[in-house]
Amino acid sequence: MTADPDTAYRYAKGLPVVNPGHQGRVQIDTPLDFLVIADHAVMLGGVRHIVDKGIPTEGMGLVDQARAWYAQRWLRGVVADDEGMAAFASFLPQPMSVEEAAAAPLGAGIPGWRAMARTSWQETIAVTDSHYEPGKFTSFIGWEWSSIPAGANMHRVVFTPNGADVAGQFQPFSTSDSNYPEDLWNWLGETSERTGAEFVAIPHNSNISKGYMFSETNLRSEPITAEMAATRMEWEPVAEITQFKGDSETHPSLSPDDEFADFETYTHYIQQNAPEYTPVAGDYVRSALLSGLEIENKIGANPFAFGVIGSTDSHTGLASAEEPNFWGKFPRDTTPFGKTAGWRTGSGGSLGPNGWSMSASGLAAVWAEENTRESIFAAFKRREVYGTTGPRIAVRFFGGWDYDVAAAEAGDLADIGYAGGVPMGGDLTGAPTGQAPQFLVRATKDPKSGNLDRVQIVKGWLGADGETQERVYDVVWSDGRVTDANGKVQAVGNTVDITTGRYENTIGAAELSAVWEDPDFDASQNAFYYARVLEIPTPRHSLFDALALGIDVEETNHPATIQERAYSSAIWYKP
Incomplete structure (x- = not known):
């Protein structure tokens, strides 16, 4: 294992580093502006310790010593077999009810992990401070609280704008302390009061939360x-x-009228002998936004009025979200050969995901005055953030009551947006009599990625009967396409050559912008609106790997192409 926090920051900054999987030199194509390194708080830094020094086996029985031996060989990349993965998976949660598992705080199961974690935390926060270059690159101190009772993924990434002088006064709250989110929030409040630290916790991988x-x-x-x-x-x-x-x-089962809902759907729980994946409303962001409207109507407060971001979840130290430059989740996924083997959910368990099941996603984008810890953190707190699935798509989204249609083409669109309304993450209140809200949106392509297909606005609202509804509106699209009899915009087309992995930007647009007014507005109904921007189809990493292996892309069981996208944070309308 060659990856450590210093490697992660150097990679994010655009420097060449050694890939921890295949040991070759790799480099991000477009450097990042900021990064949070969020190791799991339980056994923080332990994987690198295991790879470098092995798993401490003092006090272990012979069976557990054998498990540890196979697990560390698998983590070191010495073996890529099911036995090694099964040994590693044996440390994952055992089958039990979610409620039972939540009441049983999760330890690492390995002697000496707390001492390793304390040392690793102090080392990590010092390295993080050393890479902070205000105005150029922002490094954030953070960790992952990894609650996963009975395979219900409740993970949160926690980060702070404070430096090592403050972060050194606490050890990250972990699932050995509690599996309950309320206990995490209480700890954040107590620690903030005691040390002056500020925090944001980000729900992470909700799609597999059961x-x-x-x-x-x-x-x-x-x-x-x-x-x-x-x-x-x-x-x-x-x-x-x-x-x-x-x-x-x-998910398509939750949004059956959304033609783009079935996108990078992941169907594997993090659990031994996992049950069949069952999507439910509590797993997904759009359903949560809808649920928030219902809850607010009942209790007067909305627990799900959150903004959105993307992130990677890399376990290699390499924050790679670029399809042709994707280095996988684990070191074994960094080569096409490594991606071919499915992980097993336990000894004798069913075949789980493989490297092609992963999506080369995503990125967190913020609208901040400057590239500093304070400014970026403030953008998170006010929800003026958005997520992309990898490309650097620029998205502006404002809501107001009196935007001129000419604003869509204005050079000072942002100034107009702020002056006439609220940005993504904001609240619109008190509709003027007889007026519907207007939304000013502009999306600009990543210069190194595909052109744009369309911009959509997703609306959710609470009807007079207390039931929530949703609708996706095509707002502006490329190439002068027309809508069909059902009001659907024609598909943009596909220029990807699956024999070479190349595509042409001969379709789509470099930029799309519009002023859109809600044609179905009811001033008495609570609602939210967010923008979704779609690229034209481009090659997925599964196609690049299939070409490298000389196999048909269908053998990867994943598509040859992908329509990358960006999601803005919502704007909420409140009567």
């Missing part, structure tokens, strides 16, 4: 109260909408 991430009750089966909702929004103003282990915007 419905618990955005449930109307907590893990203790208690209904959400106004106090719970306020506390959650204090610490979790933002949620993750896309990452390596799939897209969390929505």
Whole structure:
């Protein structure tokens, strides 16, 4: 293992580093502006310790010593077999009910992990501070709280704008302390009061939460109260909408009228002998936004009024979200050969995901005054953030009551947007009599990626009957296409040559912008609106690997192409 926090920051900054999987030199194509390194708080830094020094086996029985031996060989890349993966998976949660598992805080199961974690934390925060270059590159101190009771993924990425002088006063809260999100929030509040630290916690990989991430009750089966909702929004103003282990915007079973809902759908729980994947509303961002309207109508507070970002979830130290330059989730996934083997969910368990199941996604984007810890953190707190599935698509999204249609083409669109309304993450209130809200949106392509297909606005609202509804509107699109009899915009086409992995930007547009007014507005109904921007089809990493291996892309069981996208944070309308 060659990856450590210093390697992760150097890679993010655009420097060449050694890939921890195949040991070759790799380099990100477009450097990042900021990065949070978020190792799991339980056994923080332990994987690198295992790879470098082995698993401490003092006090272990012979069976556990054998498990440890196979697990560390698998992590070191010495073996790429099912036995090694099964040994590693044996440390994952055992089958039990979610409620039972939540009440049993998760330890690492390896002697000496707490001492390793304390040392690793101090080393990591020092390295993080050393890479902070205000105005040029921002490094954030953070960690991952990895609650996963019975395979219900409740993970949060926590980060702070404070430096090592403050972060050195605490050890990250972990699932050895508690599996309950409320306990994490309480700890954040107590630690903030004690040390002066500020925090944001980001729900992470909600699509495999078994419905618990955005449930109307907590893990203790208690209904959400106004106090719970306020506390959650204090610490979790933002949620993750896309990452390596799939897209969390929505699911085709939840949004059957959305033709683009089935995107990078990931169907594997992190659990031994995992049950068949079952999508439920509490797993997905759009359903959570809808649920938030219902809950607010009942208790007067919305626990899910969050903005959205993308992130990677890399376990290699390489934040790679570029399809032709994607280095996988684990070191074994960094080569096409490594991606071919499926992980098993336990000894004798069913075949799980492989490297092609992963999505080369995503990125967190913020609208901040400057590239500093304070400015970026403030953008998170006010929800003026958005997520992409990898490309650097620039998205502006404003809501107001009196935008001129000419604003869409204005050079000072942002100034007009702020002056006449609120940006993504904001609230619109008090509709003028007889007026519907207008939304000013502009999307600009990543110069190194595909042209843009279309810009859509997704609306969710609470009807007079107390039921939520959703609708996707095509707002502006490329190439002068027309709508069909059902009001659907024609498909943009596809220029990808699957025999070479090349494509042409001869379709689509470099930029799309519009002023759009809600044609179905009811001033009495609570609603939210967010922008979704689609690229034209481009090659997926599974196609590049198939070409490298000399196999048909169908053998990867994943598509040859992908329509990358960006999601803005919502704007909420409140009567």
